[in-house]
Amino acid sequence: MSDNSNPHSGTEDSTMPAQLVWQDGLPYSTKFQDVYFSSDNGLLETEYVFLQGNDLPTRWKQADLKHFTIIETGFGTGLNFLCAAKLWLATAPKHAVLHFISVEKYPLNLNDISAALILWPELSELSTPLIHQYDTLMNTTSISLYNYRIQLSVHIGDATEQLTRITNIADAWFLDGFSPAKNPEMWHSGLFLEMAKHARPSTTFATFTSAGDVRRGLINAGFKVNKRSGFGKKREMLCGEFIGTSNG
Numbered sequence: 001m002s003d004n005s006n007p008h009s010g011t012e013d014s015t016m017p018a019q020l021v022w023q024d025g026l027p028y029s030t031k032f033q034d035v036y037f038s039s040d041n042g043l044l045e046t047e048y049v050f051l052q053g054n055d056l057p058t059r060w061k062q063a064d065l066k067h068f069t070i071i072e073t074g075f076g077t078g079l080n081f082l083c084a085a086k087l088w089l090a091t092a093p094k095h096a097v098l099h100f101i102s103v104e105k106y107p108l109n110l111n112d113i114s115a116a117l118i119l120w121p122e123l124s125e126l127s128t129p130l131i132h133q134y135d136t137l138m139n140t141t142s143i144s145l146y147n148y149r150i151q152l153s154v155h156i157g158d159a160t161e162q163l164t165r166i167t168n169i170a171d172a173w174f175l176d177g178f179s180p181a182k183n184p185e186m187w188h189s190g191l192f193l194e195m196a197k198h199a200r201p202s203t204t205f206a207t208f209t210s211a212g213d214v215r216r217g218l219i220n221a222g223f224k225v226n227k228r229s230g231f232g233k234k235r236e237m238l239c240g241e242f243i244g245t246s247n248g
């Protein structure tokens with residue numbers, strides 16, 4: 001089924017609504033046969049993998065910080081966004097602006113994202129304004145949140161294709177497709193090369209996976225890749241920084 005009603009669809013069948021069910025109270029993708037976030041504790045996993053993996057708690061305390069850009073692959077339920085937003089509002093200078101840019105080919109509908117975010121009452125102050133503006137976000141790509149301290153953009157369509165259309169340079173990347181074995185189109189060399197075009201020296205990345213193909217692909221694209229202990233049952237994860245030459 002194609003979703004031609006979305007003005008941001010790249011090609012006729014490029015975007016489809018998320019196909020998910022609820023398993024043990026958590027959203028589960030029937031298309032990819034994978035979870036949206038860890039059953040161990042998705043919120044703690046996000047804090048560990050993406051926030052600490054990119055060293056954000058330290059980087060965001062700099063008094064002269066004016067703006068910061070995160071680019072994420074896979075907006076999903078918005079959990080990563082909300083965890084980043086919570087940390088930003090608590091630690092970054094009041095006049096600094098966070099640009100959080102995500103790409104998503106199979107967006108959740110309003111009912112599903114609302115049901116997913118109810119799982120995190122500790123984020124409700126932040127998730128309520130997001131849910132109120134979610135349909136606007138899906139129709140217009142960008143919204144401002146939290147007294148203009150955060151600009152959220154979600155580009156609807158295939159990740160690699162959407163990245164070719166944006167000009168932003170990331171300070172940090174969140175790589176969060178479904179697992180590489182189940183969702184290979186989120187983890188291929190074309191995507192890693194697009195990351196390099198949207199990076200500069202000191203741009204960092206973090207991801208929950210430690211798959212060899214992902215590690216090699218990132219190295220080939222110009223990233224220095226480190227392994228660190230994974231969250232919960234996962235043995236290892238990857239994080240690192242761009243040391244190559246940007247073509248952007």
Ligand SMILES: C[S@@+](CC[C@H](N)C(=O)[O-])C[C@H]1O[C@@H](n2cnc3c(N)ncnc32)[C@H](O)[C@@H]1O
Pocket residue numbers: 018035036037073074075076077078079080081103104105106107157158159160176177178183185186
């Ligand atoms: C693990 S989930 C992301 C979870 C999300 N970051 C969160 O905080 O809830 C992976 C996401 O990647 C999206 N996705 C899968 N293939 C894609 C593609 N080719 N392009 C863009 N998004 C894709 C899925 O629809 C899903 O929302």
